[in-house]
Amino acid sequence: MSGFVFGCLTPHGSQIIEELSTSSPRLMEKTRQSMEELGKRMANEQPETIVVLTPHGLRIDGQFSITDSEHMYGELEDDGAIVRMDRRIDRELARQIAGVAKEREVPVAQVNYATAEGPLSCLQMDWGVLVPLHFMPEVPIVVITPSRTLSFADQIRMGEALAAAVTASGKRVGLIASCDWAHAHDEKGPYGYHQDAATLDAEVVQLLEENRLEAMADFDLDFIENAKPDGIWQTLILAGAMPADTRRVEVLSYEVPTYFGLLCAAVHAS
Structure with missing residues (x-):
């Protein structure tokens, strides 16, 4: 059984954050309300740590990257405003996850920057982490970035290793799969229409x-390439971490306010 107390699928468009959408506050209002609800549900489960799966972190060809720095810091700018965030990394859990993955021959790399420890041991926080965490309780985190050169089966295996490590840790842990969906909804968007x-x-x-x-x-694979989602890999990791017989999924909302799909879903541990 999974050790996760609550999971969710969240989008990461910058204008979901109200401060970054002052000129068009209703653009992603439906999603914003769902994110606020997911944040409340996560807080109700009182996680000690939150694991975030992001497509936009440190991407390593052929390996999952796992944060092993003292903290992460990020800034996100949009609509004339800036949101900043600093979060401590749960290095103990990060190393447990890496250890279990290696034992199971899942290819992982523990990543750090600058110094082994201390305030300079800091990795950049991407928007795939910052946006969902903006709505979540302020607790230590672990960030994992998948590699798209690994198979879909490998994503599920990574999730299984993740669950085993979390269960062994004895901690109350939340899980976020940070996912935007198809990016080809609008011919005026950067990826065109399909x-x-x-x-x-x-x-x-x-x-x-x-x-x-x-x-x-x-x-x-052609279907995926045409639609251009960035959420499949993180979702499959979550699927491995919270198997079908131990989870209950509730879709809160879906909308396409710009060129990419935004979906919010709660994944309850059953």
Whole structure:
């Protein structure tokens, strides 16, 4: 059984944060309300640590990266405002996760910067971490970034190793899969338009509602490339960490206010 007390799938568009959307506060209002609800549910479970799975962190070809610095710091600027965040890393849990993964021959790298410890031991926090954490309780974190050169089966194996380490730690731990979905909804967007964007997002919502997260591993690679989601890898890690028979998924909202899909879902440990 998973050791996670609560999990969620969250988007990470900057304008979800109210301070970064002053000129268009209603643009992502539906998602913002869902994020506030997810934050309340996470806080109710009183996690000691939150593990964040992000597609935008330190990406290492052929390895999952696991934060092993003293802390992370990030800044996010949009709409004439800046949001800053500093979070301490739960290095004990990060090293336990890496140890279990290595024992199971899951390729991982523990990453740090500048000094082995102390205030200069600091990694950059990406928006895939900062945005969801803006709504969450302020506790230590561990950040994991998947490698897209590893198989979908490897993502699930990483999740299984993650769950084993969390269970062995005895800690109350929350899990965030930071995911934006198809990025090809608008021809004026940076990735253009493709009809597969709406199709993929609709299938993702259905799989979540049916508690069949693992089935995303069956998506055709051309289908994924056309739609351009960045959430499949993190979702499969979460699926491995919180298996179907130990989780209950509740989709709170889905919207496409710009060129990419935003989805919020709670994953309750059952």
